[in-house]
Amino acid sequence: GENVEQHPSTLSVQEGDSAVIKCTYSDSASNYFPWYKQELGKRPQLIIDIRSNVGEKKDQRIAVTLNKTAKHFSLHITETQPEDSAVYFCAASMGTGTASKLTFGTGTRLQVTL
Amino acid sequence: NAGVTQTPKFRVLKTGQSMTLLCAQDMNHEYMYWYRQDPGMGLRLIHYSVGEGTTAKGEVPDGYNVSRLKKQNFLLGLESAAPSQTSVYFCASSLFRDSYNEQFFGPGTRLTVL
Numbered sequence: 050g051e052n053v054e055q056h057p058s059t060l061s062v063q064e065g066d067s068a069v070i071k072c073t074y075s076d077s078a079s080n081y082f083p084w085y086k087q088e089l090g091k092r093p094q095l096i097i098d099i100r101s102n103v104g105e106k107k108d109q110r111i112a113v114t115l116n117k118t119a120k121h122f123s124l125h126i127t128e129t130q131p132e133d134s135a136v137y138f139c140a141a142s143m144g145t146g147t148a149s150k151l152t153f154g155t156g157t158r159l160q161v162t163l
Numbered sequence: 164n165a166g167v168t169q170t171p172k173f174r175v176l177k178t179g180q181s182m183t184l185l186c187a188q189d190m191n192h193e194y195m196y197w198y199r200q201d202p203g204m205g206l207r208l209i210h211y212s213v214g215e216g217t218t219a220k221g222e223v224p225d226g227y228n229v230s231r232l233k234k235q236n237f238l239l240g241l242e243s244a245a246p247s248q249t250s251v252y253f254c255a256s257s258l259f260r261d262s263y264n265e266q267f268f269g270p271g272t273r274l275t276v277l
Contacts, residue, residue, distance in 0.1 A: 058203075091270075094268070095266070149213065149259050150211055153206040154205055
């Protein structure tokens with residue numbers, strides 16, 4: 050089955066700096082890569098996603114890049130703010146029906162300090 | 164719309180007791196999922212369903228059973244609870260379309276098994 054590795058497990062940045070979280074996946078058939086944000090005590094929520102036919106996607110201060118050849122994808126957050134502090138999860142899936150299940154990375158705890 | 168709801172929010176069980184967690188969604192989603200979240204291990208898929216009357220095993224199915232008798236409900240059962248099942252349980256649902264699979268999560272159930 051699919052295996053997703055995520056690094057780093059913790060990341061501390063100063064407000065205004067950029068943050069980068071990296072994930073690798075094992076199954077070349079994976080074609081959908083979402084990122085979820087989970088604030089303390091809350092449910093995970095989708096913040097951005099990308100399909101395998103796209104190399105980069107941006108949404109205001111967040112962007113995701115995908116390298117299919119190397120089987121890795123990254124989340125970039127620019128101009129970080131205290132409200133960006135949370136745990137971020139990457140995930141991968143490979144299709145419809147029973148292949149639609151997401152395999153999650155183990156999470157990155159981002160701390161934005163003043 | 165209430166989105167995805169879970170009952171109960173908290174529960175304490177003794178080893179060997181049984182219980183059922185209920186997940187309900189009002190978004191007419193076909194796909195529903197049960198995850199457990201443990202510190203440092205991310206979200207791990209227990210069971211999932213791609214439609215009413217169907218279920219499939221995920222990554223960590225042992226000790227759990229599920230049923231999807233109605234499209235809007237997905238039940239997770241623990242027949243004989245063990246301390247290793249102490250965790251936070253999240254239900255999610257999705258409307259799979261064009262390989263996008265945004266999953267909407269419920270608020271979670273914190274289960275402690277003594």
